[in-house]
Amino acid sequence: MQFSTKAVHAGVEPDPSTGAIMTPIFQTSTYVQAAPGDHKGYEYSRTHNPTRTALQNALAELENGKHGLCFASGMASIDAVVKLLKPGDEVVSTNDLYGGTYRLFTKIFEPFGVKFTFVDMEDPANVAAAITPKTKLVWVETPTNPTLRIVDIAAIAKLTAGKDILLAVDNTFASPYLQNPMDLGADIVMHSVTKFLGGHSDVVMGALIVNDDDLAERLAFIQNSCGGTPGPQDCFLVLRGLKTLHLRMERHSTNGRAIAEWLVKHPKVGKVYWPGLESHVNHDVAKRQMRDFGGMMSFTIKGDEQEDAIKFLSSCELFTLAESLGGVESLMGHPASMTHASIPREVRLKSGVTDSLIRLSVGVEDAQDLIADLEQALG
Numbered sequence: 001m002q003f004s005t006k007a008v009h010a011g012v013e014p015d016p017s018t019g020a021i022m023t024p025i026f027q028t029s030t031y032v033q034a035a036p037g038d039h040k041g042y043e044y045s046r047t048h049n050p051t052r053t054a055l056q057n058a059l060a061e062l063e064n065g066k067h068g069l070c071f072a073s074g075m076a077s078i079d080a081v082v083k084l085l086k087p088g089d090e091v092v093s094t095n096d097l098y099g100g101t102y103r104l105f106t107k108i109f110e111p112f113g114v115k116f117t118f119v120d121m122e123d124p125a126n127v128a129a130a131i132t133p134k135t136k137l138v139w140v141e142t143p144t145n146p147t148l149r150i151v152d153i154a155a156i157a158k159l160t161a162g163k164d165i166l167l168a169v170d171n172t173f174a175s176p177y178l179q180n181p182m183d184l185g186a187d188i189v190m191h192s193v194t195k196f197l198g199g200h201s202d203v204v205m206g207a208l209i210v211n212d213d214d215l216a217e218r219l220a221f222i223q224n225s226c227g228g229t230p231g232p233q234d235c236f237l238v239l240r241g242l243k244t245l246h247l248r249m250e251r252h253s254t255n256g257r258a259i260a261e262w263l264v265k266h267p268k269v270g271k272v273y274w275p276g277l278e279s280h281v282n283h284d285v286a287k288r289q290m291r292d293f294g295g296m297m298s299f300t301i302k303g304d305e306q307e308d309a310i311k312f313l314s315s316c317e318l319f320t321l322a323e324s325l326g327g328v329e330s331l332m333g334h335p336a337s338m339t340h341a342s343i344p345r346e347v348r349l350k351s352g353v354t355d356s357l358i359r360l361s362v363g364v365e366d367a368q369d370l371i372a373d374l375e376q377a378l379g
């Protein structure tokens with residue numbers, strides 16, 4: 001079945017009790033039992049809820065996986081993955097990592113005795129060199145934030161295959177429309193559902209997708225034991241968002257291309273980072289593992305003055321200055337003073353996060369209107 005058909009139909013069956021086409025919001029904490037243990041598969045909503053089940057099945061199908069698990073946020077889902085490990089285990093992770101993930105790894109789990117190594121995964125040889133007999137998890141994020149670097153998932157999967165090492169991919173920036181890490185050899189796909197999957201900037205949620213039955217059972221045990229599960233209202237909103245995922249991603253991608261190609265030609269623009277550009281350092285890998293290139297990009301203003309970036313950001317009218325990404329509306333951010341402010345200047349400069357770098361989450365508005373807004377702000 002093609003992706004568009006799956007996006008509309010995955011996970012959702014008409015409700016057997018009423019025929020309702022949309023899965024109802026099962027706003028209940030508990031379920032009646034005819035006799036102790038005699039129930040319809042639902043006992044308590046931390047463990048199972050029918051609205052959540054529909055969403056979990058939908059997400060599994062969209063990622064070509066067997067099992068889906070939803071969490072109260074993207075961070076809660078990553079937390080569950082690390083809880084598969086024991087003190088003394090080691091994790092090899094992308095260095096160009098979402099800030100919240102870096103904080104969770106180093107501030108929460110390092111004190112519990114899990115060791116994290118951060119390497120530049122653009123060269124898989126760096127991953128091979130970092131793997132030790134204690135490595136139990138490789139954590140990949142691609143495309144990365146905010147400079148849209150690409151990690152070759154299949155090449156990393158070759159390094160973990162046949163070993164007692166799980167390969168997890170944070171697929172938030174791509175969404176299952178642009179990239180399916182499971183098909184490339186990943187064991188776990190993680191999403192901040194908050195972003196493209198929800199798609200309307202109105203829900204915070206996370207998800208994991210896996211194939212292996214035993215791994216799914218261990219993660220479901222953690223999900224239920226630790227309790228970071230989402231409520232049925234939010235699950236419903238995401239089920240609704242998923243039905244247009246393919247349409248939104250197509251428009252994010254065509255708008256992304258129009259804006260990236262326009263930025264490259266603008267005399268005031270320095271570097272442009274968008275994986276769909278042939279000039280992008282990992283364009284070949286992106287072309288191989290992604291269906292299209294999306295609407296996430298970043299660029300610098302020539303001269304690289306923070307002052308120019310601030311002036312630009314406050315001059316935009318359609319692009320809104322805000323954290324987050326992946327909604328229908330265009331957003332922008334200034335990593336040096338927002339998401340990456342806690343990273344020392346010399347360190348962030350090395351990874352391309354310079355003073356004038358601006359990140360765009362290009363929405364689904366009209367491309368010419370968006371370009372006109374950028375044009376007047378650059379002026």
Ligand SMILES: *Cc1c(COP(=O)(O)O)cnc(C)c1O
Nearest residue numbers: 073074075098170172192194205
């Ligand atoms: C937002 C984000 C997260 C965290 O997800 P939350 O839903 O905010 O908890 C993790 N990884 C990436 C790449 C993100 O963009």
